[in-house]
Amino acid sequence: MSNETMVEIKHLTKEFEEKKGGLFKKKRQKVYAVNDINLKIKKGEILGIIGESGCGKTTTARMVMRLLRESSGEIWFKGKELCRLNDRETKKIRKEMQIIFQDPYDTLNPGMRVLDILMEPLNAHLSHISFKEKVNMIKDMVEEIDLKPADQYIYRYPHQLSGGQRQRVAIARAIILKPAFVAADEPTSMLDVSVRAGILNLLLNLRKRMGLTMMFITHDLATASYMCDRIAVMYQGKIVEIGQTQKIIHNPTHPYTKALVSVVKDLNYFIENREKLIRDGEVDSSQQTSGCPFSMRCPHEHERCNHVQPVLTKLSGEHFVSCHLENKENFKRQEEEAVNAI
Ligand SMILES: Nc1ncnc2c1ncn2[C@@H]1O[C@H](COP(=O)(O)OP(=O)(O)OP(=O)(O)O)[C@@H](O)[C@H]1O
Ligand SMILES: [Mg+2]
Numbered sequence: 001m002s003n004e005t006m007v008e009i010k011h012l013t014k015e016f017e018e019k020k021g022g023l024f025k026k027k028r029q030k031v032y033a034v035n036d037i038n039l040k041i042k043k044g045e046i047l048g049i050i051g052e053s054g055c056g057k058t059t060t061a062r063m064v065m066r067l068l069r070e071s072s073g074e075i076w077f078k079g080k081e082l083c084r085l086n087d088r089e090t091k092k093i094r095k096e097m098q099i100i101f102q103d104p105y106d107t108l109n110p111g112m113r114v115l116d117i118l119m120e121p122l123n124a125h126l127s128h129i130s131f132k133e134k135v136n137m138i139k140d141m142v143e144e145i146d147l148k149p150a151d152q153y154i155y156r157y158p159h160q161l162s163g164g165q166r167q168r169v170a171i172a173r174a175i176i177l178k179p180a181f182v183a184a185d186e187p188t189s190m191l192d193v194s195v196r197a198g199i200l201n202l203l204l205n206l207r208k209r210m211g212l213t214m215m216f217i218t219h220d221l222a223t224a225s226y227m228c229d230r231i232a233v234m235y236q237g238k239i240v241e242i243g244q245t246q247k248i249i250h251n252p253t254h255p256y257t258k259a260l261v262s263v264v265k266d267l268n269y270f271i272e273n274r275e276k277l278i279r280d281g282e283v284d285s286s287q288q289t290s291g292c293p294f295s296m297r298c299p300h301e302h303e304r305c306n307h308v309q310p311v312l313t314k315l316s317g318e319h320f321v322s323c324h325l326e327n328k329e330n331f332k333r334q335e336e337e338a339v340n341a342i
Pocket of ligand 2: 058
């Protein structure tokens with residue numbers, strides 16, 4: 001992995017308007033699905049995005065892939081600011097950025113054979129290459145994703161493949177144009193446990209062989225720790241902790257990350273100590289607080305946490321956390337500033 005940055009996200013925010021209320025009196029309420037996030041993905045790196053349902057993982061990936069327009073912020077990829085590109089420039093960049101979704105059933109056209117599915121991106125972007133050459137490229141790709149011999153698979157329809165094989169075809173479609181960057185949005189969560197490891201290993205091998213850079217989305221810390229060089233932990237649209245995988249697993253600092261890690265490390269400990277780790281409660285992203293997004297469920301709640309938003313602060317090296325209780329220096333400084341301001 002190099003130190004070169006492949007993707008940089010600056011102050012990325014997405015608000016949705018939700019209609020609430022009765023039949024006649026509908027109120028519009030803003031929901032911050034992604035709320036002012038900053039991160040960098042290095043060339044050749046797999047960055048994990050983890051967090052519970054609704055925390056904004058998919059919304060982040062869809063904005064980076066230009067499938068969804070941001071409310072504000074910037075996305076830099078290979079020196080270009082993607083939010084400012086016109087449609088023609090965006091189409092060109094799409095060739096270099098691909099996404100793999102959770103459910104290959106949804107994304108593969110049931111009426112198309114594997115050959116046609118993989119032919120589509122080639123026809124869209126490589127019009128100068130002959131049909132025969134494209135078929136050869138497809139066969140090589142199909143063998144690359146371990147469906148061998150290719151001739152046995154390319155004439156099948158998606159329903160004639162197993163779930164794992166379908167996801168392999170979806171992966172082949174994403175990488176056939178040799179993109180520089182791939183986002184994988186929970187690529188194994190719909191699959192049987194028995195085939196998950198095969199798909200994860202395939203992605204790791206492809207990363208090695210093709211030098212792919214990846215954003216890997218999951219709600220499962222064990223999967224993230226297997227796959228990722230660094231992990232960003234999201235909670236209610238915010239990154240609450242980010243760092244190298246080993247740091248996150250062995251030295252989790254944010255109370256939410258601590259709860260996630262304890263579930264994976266020792267389920268019995270988590271069950272016995274549940275109240276000390278996380279307070280019960282449904283996440284409701286329409287309930288925005290002016291303080292820490294985790295304050296409603298944090299077991300160490302402090303008065304300041306309800307009113308002042310913590311910021312990501314460096315702990316060491318590449319390890320950052322956004323928590324008043326951990327950022328003691330920051331905490332002290334802000335308190336002094338508050339006193340001085342009076
Ligand atoms: N099109 C939309 N309109 C309104 N709200 C939306 C829309 N898409 C997402 N949201 C809201 O934005 C928030 C983040 O959603 P998102 O799908 O990014 O979460 P996620 O982390 O991917 O969750 P999951 O693990 O369930 O896939 C949620 O509160 C969701 O309800
Ligand atoms: Mg999602």
